Amino acid sequence: MFRRNFEDELNDLHVRFSEMGMMVNEAIYKSVNAFINHDKTLAKEVIEADERINQREVDLEKRSFEMIALQQPVTGDLRMIVTVMKASSDLERMGDHAVSIAKSTIRVKGNVRVPEIEQVLAEMSTKVKQMVEEILDAYVKADMKRAKEIAAEDKNVDAYSDRIYKMCLSQMQENPDTIVGSMDYMLVDSYLERIGDYVTNICEWIIYLETGKLVELNSNVEEDNIF
Template sequence: MLRTQFEEDLLNLHNQFYEMGMLVSNAIHKSVRSYVKHDKALAQEVIEHDETINGMEIRLEKKSFEMIALQQPVTTDLRMIITVMKASSDLERMGDHAVSIAKSTIRVKGETRILEIEKEISEMSDYVKKMVDNVLVAYVKTDEKDARMIAQMDKRTNDYYHDIYYKTIAAMKANPETVVSGTDYLYVAQYLERIGDYVTNICEWIVYLATGKISELSSNHHEPV
């Protein structure tokens, strides 16, 4: 009886993690849409929903500790619980970055904007959101091969970041009126780049779940100087 209860708890943990991931993916999408479309109401929605995401992480962590303490799971089961705990904390941080982007939307009022760079930020966010959605599927399937592939996608996120960085600096030099919005573009691109790093972390946890080994999958990126 206990065993089936444990299996049910494990499945619930699994499902709640996926649900939390979908909320985070949605928050990322909405935050950038609000930023590019100057939609303050949408930005506000992202900020308010963050409490739900944080609450889910706290519940997942509490349940995980409980299961470890009461059931003393071994091998694969233990790996799954550890993966959920670690990966949900990565998701929670991704949600925080979505909130930071939403806050940027509310901050940038009537400043001179650079549409070409905003278009690229929008493309970068679509790409990052695709990584988030893909990693959730790889998690559900415990697909090591996909996890490694998704981690490789992060290289392009870093390329986007560097590209936006240099274009923004050039624009700010050419037209001082773009300095306020330009500084903000740098922040937003950096938040997206960090989200890509957290996706890579989750890929590492999926590999751990599949193999029991901790692997370093991140493409070592360097900040532009």
């Protein structure tokens, strides 16, 4: 076992965290594609790949613990490690939601489809994917200003969610055959909405990394008022 210096280890932690972010982003993208295209093979792929995401979280946690125990980091270095530990657990949860979307795809059997709702879900997932990509970039650059802007974008995701909810309700009222399918749409919608919330969490961690302050962006009070 060869020890390397702290900077190299920290850099490695960054790289591995960013890789995890890309894995999660891919899972989200594939899971929504699988759902919209009724592609069960792709959905299974997402479910299988989740194991790697989970392992990566455990690996990052283990490395972080070791760095804290062996290097006794302080100030910015310590915040950096805490940020990776906290944000990687947010990423892991995002991956779990992608799995839930993939599972909804597999469950679907001959539902009556509503193309208009699927269209909005596709737009919503594109927005979420874009936010995930942006937050990873902001993390790498430790860009606090950008993090705040990305968190503000979550209201667009919430607006999509609101729209889908209403569309589903009216579909169910108009055509009871779409009830089962619409329930699935609402589920996928809520998973995507939650992923947006986890992006906001990571925004908060980037602010913590830079300032040492724990802030609450997009408080639930505002979010609850949408409905």
